[in-house]
Amino acid sequence: MPSVTSSVENSVTDASRRDFLKGSIAGALVIGISLSTGTRHALASAQSAAFTPNAFLRISEDNVITVISGTVEMGQGVLTAIPMLVAEELDADWSRIRFEQAPTAAVYNNPAFGMQATGGSTTVRAFWAPMRKAGATARHMLVAAAAQQWQVPVSSLTTANGFVVASDGRKASYGSLVALAAQQPVPTDPALKDPKDFKILGKALKRLDTPAKTNGSAKFGLDAPKLPGMVVAVMARAPLPGAKPRSVDSAKALAVKGVVQVLTIPNGIAVLATGYWAAKTGRDQLVIDWDMGEHAGLSSEKISELLEAKAQMAQTAGVVALETGDIANASGKNLEATYQAPYLAHATMEPLNCTAWLKPDSLELWTGTQGQGPLQNILSSITKVAPENIKINVFLLGGGFGRRIAPDFAIDATVLSMVSGKPVKLIFSREDDMAAGFYRPASVTRLSASLDAQGRPVKLNVGVGTPSIAVASGFIPLPPSGLDGQAMEGIADHPYDIPNQRIAYGRAEPGPQVWFWRSVGHSQNIFFMESFMDELAHAAGQDPYHYRHGLLGHQPRYKAVLEAAAEKAGWGKPLPKGVFRGIAVGQSFGSYVAEVAEVSVDAEGQPKVHRVVAAVDCGMTVNPEIIRRQIEGAIVYGLSAALYGRISYKDGRVEQGNFNDYPVLRMNAMPKVEVHILPSTEAPGGIGEPGLPPLAPALANAIYAATGKRVRQLPIDPNLLKKA
Amino acid sequence: MIRFNLNGQSVSIDADPDMPLLWALREDLELTGTKFGCGAALCGACTVHLDGKAIRSCSTPLSLVEGKHVTTIEAVSAERVGAAVQAAWVAHDVPQCGYCQSGQIMSAVALLAQKPKPTDADIDSAMSGNICRCGTYNQIRAAIKDAATTLSGGAR
Numbered sequence: 093m094p095s096v097t098s099s100v101e102n103s104v105t106d107a108s109r110r111d112f113l114k115g116s117i118a119g120a121l122v123i124g125i126s127l128s129t130g131t132r133h134a135l136a137s138a139q140s141a142a143f144t145p146n147a148f149l150r151i152s153e154d155n156v157i158t159v160i161s162g163t164v165e166m167g168q169g170v171l172t173a174i175p176m177l178v179a180e181e182l183d184a185d186w187s188r189i190r191f192e193q194a195p196t197a198a199v200y201n202n203p204a205f206g207m208q209a210t211g212g213s214t215t216v217r218a219f220w221a222p223m224r225k226a227g228a229t230a231r232h233m234l235v236a237a238a239a240q241q242w243q244v245p246v247s248s249l250t251t252a253n254g255f256v257v258a259s260d261g262r263k264a265s266y267g268s269l270v271a272l273a274a275q276q277p278v279p280t281d282p283a284l285k286d287p288k289d290f291k292i293l294g295k296a297l298k299r300l301d302t303p304a305k306t307n308g309s310a311k312f313g314l315d316a317p318k319l320p321g322m323v324v325a326v327m328a329r330a331p332l333p334g335a336k337p338r339s340v341d342s343a344k345a346l347a348v349k350g351v352v353q354v355l356t357i358p359n360g361i362a363v364l365a366t367g368y369w370a371a372k373t374g375r376d377q378l379v380i381d382w383d384m385g386e387h388a389g390l391s392s393e394k395i396s397e398l399l400e401a402k403a404q405m406a407q408t409a410g411v412v413a414l415e416t417g418d419i420a421n422a423s424g425k426n427l428e429a430t431y432q433a434p435y436l437a438h439a440t441m442e443p444l445n446c447t448a449w450l451k452p453d454s455l456e457l458w459t460g461t462q463g464q465g466p467l468q469n470i471l472s473s474i475t476k477v478a479p480e481n482i483k484i485n486v487f488l489l490g491g492g493f494g495r496r497i498a499p500d501f502a503i504d505a506t507v508l509s510m511v512s513g514k515p516v517k518l519i520f521s522r523e524d525d526m527a528a529g530f531y532r533p534a535s536v537t538r539l540s541a542s543l544d545a546q547g548r549p550v551k552l553n554v555g556v557g558t559p560s561i562a563v564a565s566g567f568i569p570l571p572p573s574g575l576d577g578q579a580m581e582g583i584a585d586h587p588y589d590i591p592n593q594r595i596a597y598g599r600a601e602p603g604p605q606v607w608f609w610r611s612v613g614h615s616q617n618i619f620f621m622e623s624f625m626d627e628l629a630h631a632a633g634q635d636p637y638h639y640r641h642g643l644l645g646h647q648p649r650y651k652a653v654l655e656a657a658a659e660k661a662g663w664g665k666p667l668p669k670g671v672f673r674g675i676a677v678g679q680s681f682g683s684y685v686a687e688v689a690e691v692s693v694d695a696e697g698q699p700k701v702h703r704v705v706a707a708v709d710c711g712m713t714v715n716p717e718i719i720r721r722q723i724e725g726a727i728v729y730g731l732s733a734a735l736y737g738r739i740s741y742k743d744g745r746v747e748q749g750n751f752n753d754y755p756v757l758r759m760n761a762m763p764k765v766e767v768h769i770l771p772s773t774e775a776p777g778g779i780g781e782p783g784l785p786p787l788a789p790a791l792a793n794a795i796y797a798a799t800g801k802r803v804r805q806l807p808i809d810p811n812l813l814k815k816a
Numbered sequence: 817m818i819r820f821n822l823n824g825q826s827v828s829i830d831a832d833p834d835m836p837l838l839w840a841l842r843e844d845l846e847l848t849g850t851k852f853g854c855g856a857a858l859c860g861a862c863t864v865h866l867d868g869k870a871i872r873s874c875s876t877p878l879s880l881v882e883g884k885h886v887t888t889i890e891a892v893s894a895e896r897v898g899a900a901v902q903a904a905w906v907a908h909d910v911p912q913c914g915y916c917q918s919g920q921i922m923s924a925v926a927l928l929a930q931k932p933k934p935t936d937a938d939i940d941s942a943m944s945g946n947i948c949r950c951g952t953y954n955q956i957r958a959a960i961k962d963a964a965t966t967l968s969g970g971a972r
Contacts, residue, residue, distance in 0.1 A: 759939065
């Protein structure tokens with residue numbers, strides 16, 4: 093059984109297990125569609141095929157409909173959204189819907205990636221069509237079954253709320269039809285509903301995973317079961333890529349009661365013990381002399397210097413991401429600014445962890461991962477266990493934000509099991525998690541513009557100096573030009589009408605391991621661009637909202653969210669004394685979001701955000717309440733970063749360790765948040781990330797309105813905002 | 817051997833008295849609803865009740881628990897306040913990833929047990945030790961107010 097089933101919905105597991113024991117699972121209708129090849133291998137089986145992974149949907153005789161999700165739950169609501177897509181086309185009774193986390197198998201590949209992974213705000217976008225088809229296929233076969241049973245034409249039958257209904261009023265529950273339905277031919281292209289007929293999609297249904305998350309029964313990776321002979325490992329990792337231990341004195345660690353073994357593996361030194369406390373205590377007793385390697389002495393000052401030099405270079409000689417007109421021929425009132433954003437840790441609430449058990453011909457993992465597909469291949473190459481013999485029990489993720497698509501923690505747990513011969517639960521302390529690298533890249537970006545007599549920008553020259561996540565990821569090839577699309581997203585695709593532009597990349601690699609972080613390149617680039625647009629508006633003597641609006645002639649969706657956010661926030665209307673507004677807009681992952689922040693700044697320079705009003709166009713919606721919560725959550729995540737977030741280096745080491753020196757937003761600083769979803773018939777956009785990028789510039793622009801001081805570096809430094 | 821009352825049952829553990837209660841709960845007693853977040857009483861994910869008061873179990877050595885009553889998320893609904901808070905959490909669909917929510921609920925229950933009608937300032941003060949990276953603070957606030965209303969006999 094996939095583990096999350098048992099962990100999240102105990103009742104479901106128990107029911108399934110009972111069904112299995114009774115053999116009544118033989119009456120289940122199973123529908124699967126191969127997403128990886130784009131062809132359909134629908135399975136309709138009356139066998140125990142209910143347990144084969146090549147399936148998205150299982151209907152049992154007791155009318156329970158189990159929907160199986162290939163993407164993982166990290167708070168973004170996929171374990172509700174995926175079932176909603178299926179239930180809509182199935183005309184299912186929503187109260188009978190259960191979810192299950194899929195095992196690792198190609199059939200569950202995310203069509204956006206061609207591998208089984210969760211990220212890039214892709215779940216609804218990528219599974220919108222296939223999951224609806226899975227539901228429609230099942231419905232089609234259930235109707236055919238009823239037609240056969242009643243000897244009436246298919247065309248005389250309808251479906252509603254888990255029943256097939258005949259024209260004479262006879263009804264048959266889906267559960268009563270499963271055996272017969274399984275014998276029906278699989279339709280190749282079942283008709284999908286017209287969106288105007290949706291009954292489930294677009295409704296604010298309650299999340300299916302809530303009850304388990306309020307009573308302690310929800311299982312996260314760290315809650316993986318105790319295995320026979322299992323040890324807990326805590327590691328000392330290299331402070332920077334390339335650092336190696338010159339010597340390790342483990343005598344004191346081994347003297348700690350409960351410590352079993354100290355092992356040196358490629359990524360560091362691990363203390364294995366009977367439990368976390370002994371392992372952590374032992375790890376803290378290790379005496380390690382690190383050879384810091386090529387990045388010895390790395391400091392945030394050196395990093396900034398390198399990035400700035402690359403940004404400067406990029407303005408004249410970088411890899412061009414966008415070029416229109418000719419910047420050499422444009423002139424007017426000139427503006428220039430240099431912006432900077434720091435490395436950021438994801439700081440998920442659940443520290444990284446993985447339990448691994450390598451046996452002679454098999455490997456089993458218990459963890460929360462965003463990338464079980466690639467992980468299977470990576471671990472196969474390390475252990476030489478065939479991918480199909482690597483079982484990954486995916487648990488709920490206590491936050492992902494991109495961090496959990498990295499394989500590092502699973503690799504280390506696997507290697508430790510390989511070397512020790514035992515099942516190993518590897519746990520990162522908060523400090524380990526904070527210092528382990530895989531950060532949102534730092535960036536320095538220089539922007540130059542010229543305004544014509546009317547204040548319109550006629551020239552924009554941008555140089556971006558930042559590391560390449562593509563290169564760091566090891567699985568995204570850079571094109572021959574060396575252009576990293578993620579380094580430039582949010583800035584090279586800005587929406588404004590500017591006739592002469594050159595936007596270019598200067599790759600810089602100061603050393604720290606960089607990674608995908610909620611909204612990726614947009615997270616810093618939209619801050620740069622939308623702050624600079626504010627500078628241009630003020631230089632032109634124009635209102636920042638109207639200025640943007642006038643430059644969005646070809647961008648109706650940007651314009652619509654900008655208008656909606658301004659209107660809902662009461663742009664231009666009076667605010668309480670000392671409170672000021674800032675506005676920003678951005679598109680990422682196929683969704684458009686504008687945000688207005690209402691901010692005051694006290695005499696000490698400390699900003700307080702009172703309210704954020706967001707308007708979002710994410711196309712057709714699955715669950716508007718989950719959308720509002722994702723936008724609100726992204727605003728909070730972005731606000732934490734804008735106000736406090738910074739990973740800094742001194743003498744080759746990360747200076748932050750825990751929530752005292754890497755603060756995040758708490759209840760007492762939480763603003764009111766309003767999210768307005770624009771009605772749309774466009775294809776669905778992503779929703780986990782797009783709420784984040786406009787927050788920092790909306791905040792910084794409000795700070796400018798409040799203080800006349802321009803924030804060009806994150807996190808916001810109150811010392812620079814103090815009243816003189 | 818350290819003895820205490822856990823969720824109404826007496827338990828005894830043979831462990832390092834300096835070991836935090838959190839690890840005894842999670843690893844020895846296999847009650848995993850209480851979460852590890854920071855190990856330094858900075859995030860609140862590990863919040864449990866010690867003789868009715870909210871404490872951070874990651875930084876409370878076992879020796880301090882001897883002879884006392886510990887309540888965890890698994891048993892909090894047995895009491896009236898706990899049941900009302902849990903019900904409000906479900907009604908407001910508070911959790912996203914859910915990892916911090918055991919601690920949030922334990923802090924909220926302790927608050928309402930002490931202050932049945934908390935002000936916004938009371939909520940800020942009682943709940944600001946509990947971090948949520950998904951950003952569910954506004955829903956937490958609404959659920960606490962809702963539970964307070966229920967407990968005072970008002971309609972939800």
